[in-house]
Amino acid sequence: MRAVRSAYLPTLAASPWIQRGLIAAFLIAIYWNGLWDAVPRADQLIYLHQIGRFHSLWSIWLTAPSWNRTESAGDFILFWPLLYLLLGTFYYFFHYNFALWEWAALTMHICVVMGLYTLFTRGALRSTWYPFLLAMLFGSAFVGSEMVLWSNVVGYLLFAVLFVFSVSFLVKFLDTRRGFFLWFGWLLALLSEFTYEGQVRSLLDKRVGVAVTGV
16 A cells, blocks of 8 residues: 555656646745735835826726826836736735735746746656756746835736747647637737837747748
């Protein structure tokens, strides 16, 4: 019986869904202490002061596309409507409970890591432990910085979510040659253009598209 159990446990742990659960639990554990000491800083203070005059989600969404140009104190030459749609939605639902802002940011980070894990399992590493280990390494690499839990940089997380799933759909297109996956990957890439620094993602998609379609 012991031999059967000892052989069963590695097989169970090798299940992709078990590994996803372990990755999520690991990321929550290592970021746990940072979830409860959030305070607004820098340009977030200006944003929170200005957004406070809007009282409905619809009015926040309507204002988001022109925020850089008419509402904010700077960044007038930039156009990040998806960033401000996200920030406005967070403000409407969370207000000044910044622990909830950071939980939402951590959830987005977990989505990025899961997308990366899925990409790794589609290649030559699919039958190894490397996708699991690499996802754990990537997910924990930012624990010493502010790129996950600082609520005012969630635009980077949104960009990363769109980035990884855009690549995932492009890879799926290469596997299946179904045009839907190519166009949906391009749609996600287009959306990433309206978060932080989306131009790198757009260039990559264009180069992949030219290589695959010749267009």
